[in-house]
Amino acid sequence: MATSTGTISTSAGPLDVATLVSKLMGAEAKVLDPLTSQASSYNSLISAYGNLKNAVSTYQSALKGLTAASFAAQKASVANSGTGTTLTTDPFTADVNTDDSTKVLAQKIQSAGYPSSQQFTAGDSVAIKIGTNPPTFVTLQANATLAGVRDAINASKAGVTASIVTDGTGDHLVMESNTAGTANTIKVQANNSLAALAYDPSSSNPSTVTQTQAPRDATAAASGTYSVSVSQLAQAQKITSxxxxxxxxxDSGILAIKTGTGSTAIIKPATNTLAGVRDAINASDAGVSATIVSDGTAAHLVLTAKDSGSANSIRVTGTGSYAALTFDPSGKYSSPGVTTGQTYDAGTGALTLKVGNTTTNVALSGAGKTLQDVRDAINTANAGVTASITNDGTQDHLVLTPSGTGATSPVSLTGTGDFANLSGSTMGQLQAAQDAKLSIDGTTVTSPSNTVKDAISGVTLNLTKVTTAADNFSLTISNDTTGVTSTATTFVSAYNALAKAITSLTQQTPATTLGQAGTSSPLASESSVQSILTQLRSALLGNVPGGSGISSLTDIGIGFQKDGTLALDATKLSTATTKNFAGIANLFTSTATTNADGTTTGTNGILTNVQKLVDGFLADGGIIDTKTKGLQASLKINTDRQTVINTRLTSMQDQYTNQFNALNLTLASMNATQSYLTQQLANLPKASS
Structure with missing residues (x-):
């Protein structure tokens, strides 16, 4: 109750105004007692519905973790029946149903391009429908840009996530279904300024909205046992200067680097040091990473292709002083062109060959030496390269081919005098670019990566080692009955947690002493809460055809107990997973499809139906939201009524206070008059006797 603004005086007269007013207002304020009690009840109910919402949200999160794939899980196991003993761990691992071709996908659609200044009109709307769910209407509350439309859609919780992508044609609104699979397709109706966002493939009306990702259901991997051997791992090419x-x-020149079939990156380092070259390469899109390695006496530039595989070989062409970094994928050094028949005078010059850190002086003497003589002298030196001569149609080239097919050293040829025109160098190869090679049931498979995704449908192989002839590795893809049992257990536990939470919120406890009243939880008499449990139980007791003998939860050992929770018969579930694995997935996750004429084909599985119910319970306008908002509205009415009454009581308190103060003054005046008269009477002359 509000505080009075009246002035209380206890010294003006015989009345205790404060006490009188307090007692009167205490009696008057009792009119608030029913409202205060009612407000307390509303607050208790609002809090209880908040707890209910939290419990249902927890259940919703648990259900979202259960997918079609989790009820049809498969597993991979690797075994070696050979006699090989060199491998202490398996040469590969296998991931099942991670192959892109088997993953479940959500539909994604995209509008035509809009200019960034495009405005959409307040009051215009779109209706977004996901699968068989009712449409969600989104109305613009004010004029908005495309970003405003995106935000309004996301705030509506329509079952899609909206975003904007920009390209040369403008800004595009993208909508992606929040739930993957072919049962969750998107349809959009739109009007007025938003009309171009309409999308309905079954309609004959043209649309500028296009599908950028088709919905797809998960598919199973190809079960069976496969013989697998690995003869070669994929690796990225690595070269060194x-x-x-x-x-x-x-001091001069540029670098051109090309990796595989990629574009050529032209590089002109801003700093002319080796570190500057490294940094310029790493800042480019050359498809390589550059590092510097020191051998204790000199620094070497090392380039590594970012992608493995034989198709991703590195080619480097340098001009000017950068010619020292040239590398041909073949690993060969080709000298500048010389005129056919040109001769050299070894008396006025020399030729030095360096392969890695080994320097060889090419043995040549006398005048009249030909390019063939140079070739033969290099080959006689056995310096780690083989020399040959090629002709490009107009000139001859001395070609030096490093020995071996794997790692090779950098090669440089330094000539003085007559031999100066043969000078040049090439980077060496530390590691060749190569594909992975493996055999699956006798079929040779190559892959540019050690992650092999397309050899067995639904299976990704991760290669780590090469097998030996004595090994006999097999890969078995089978149904993961243990995983499905774990998923079913999670399904049961999640429901039981919700059921127990609701029981706690609706519990009624009878009195233990005669004459005393029992106690009730806040939601004990709330029919909406019982409706939630009733709908969930109905969905859990539903029948799903098409499972070849499995059509209800009881068929796999899941049933209700007397206390309303679910129980799982592990033995019965184990039998079901062994005899009818596919039937379990159908029971939980089958989906009905909507035909063009509006009819449906098939039946939703139990998990699908329960998920839809729970989403509806928690949605704006759902049973929990509606009840909570109703209670909040009632509480506001109650609060407003209390405010009105408190205002009236404050005025009444002021009135009482002022009235009693006035009465005190009157009584005080009367007392003063009485005292005066008494005094005057006492002063009158007394009659003589």
């Missing part, structure tokens, strides 16, 4: 002394600088 000749050594450069500390402080070396590149």
């Amino acid at each position: 000749t050594g450069f002394a500390a402080g070396y600088s590149f």
Whole structure:
């Protein structure tokens, strides 16, 4: 009750105004008692519905973790029946149903492009329908840009996530279904300024909205046992330059780097040091990563292709001083062109060959030496390269081919005098680009990566080692009965947690002493709460055809107990997973499809139906939201009534206070008059006797 603004005086007269007013207002304020009690009840109910919402939300989260794949889980196991002993761990692992071709996908649609300044009109709306769910209407409350439309859709919780992508044609509104699978397709109706966002493939009306990702259901991997051997792992090419002394600088030229079939990156380092070259390469899109490695005496530039596989070989072409970083995928060094028949005078010049850190002086003497003589002298030196001569149609080239097919060293040829025109160098190959090679049931498979995704449907192989001839590795893809049992257990536990939470919120406890009243939880008499349990139980007791003998939860050992919770018969479930694995997935996750004429084909599985119910319970306008908002509205009415009464009581208290103060003054005046008269009478002359 509000505080009075009246002035209370206890010294003006014989009346205790404060006590009188307090007692009167205490009696008057009793009119608030029913409202206060009612407000307390409303607050208790609102809090209880909040707890109910939390419990249902927890159940919803648990259900979202249960997918079609989890009820049809498969597993991979690797075994070696051979006699090989060199491998202490398996040469590969296998992931089942991670192959992109088997994953469940959500539908995604995209509008035509809009200019960034496009405005959409307040009051215009879209209706978004997901699968067989009722449509959600989204109305613009004010003029909005495309970003405003996106935000309004996301705030509506219509079952899609809206975003915006921008390209050369403008801004596009993208909507992706929040639930994957072919049963959750998107349909959009729109009007007025939003009309171009309409999308309905079954309609004959043209639409500028296009599907950018088709919905897809998960498919099972190809079960069976496969013989697998790995003869070669994929690797990325790695090349290294000749050594450069500390402080070396590149004074001219550019670099051109091409990896595989990618585009050629032209690189002109801003800093002419080896570190500057490294940084410029890493900042480019050359498809390689660059590092610097020191061998203790010189620094080497090392380039590694970012992608493995034989198709991703590196080609480097350098001009000017960057020619020292040239590399041909073949690993060969080809000299500048020389005129056919040109001769050299070994007396006025020399030729030095460096392969890695080994330097060889090519043995040549006398005048009149030909390019063939140079070739033969290099081959005689056995310096780690093989020399040959090619002709490009107009000129001859001295070609040096590093020995071996794997790692090779950088090669440089330094000529003085007559031999100066043969000078040049090439980077060496530390690691060749190669594909992974494996055999599956005798069929040879190659892959540019050690992650092999398309060899067995629904299976991704992760190669780690090469097998030996003595090994006999097999890969078995089978139904994961243990995983499905775990999923079913989670399904039961999640419902039981909700059922127990609702029981706690609706519990009625009878009195234990005669004459005393029992106690009730806040939601004990709320029919809406009982409706939630009734609908869930009905869905859990439903029948789903098409499971070849499994059509209800009782068929796999799940049933209700006397206390309203679910129980799981592990033995019965184990039998079902062994005899009818596919039937379990059908029971939980089958989906009905809506035909063009509005009719449906098939039946939703139990998990699908329960998920839809729970989503509806928690939706705006759902049973919990409606009840909570109704209670909040009633509480506001109650609060407003209390405010009105408190205002009236405050005025009444002021009135009482002022009236009693006035009465005190009157009584005080009368007392004063009485005292005066008494005094005057006492002063009158007394009659003589």
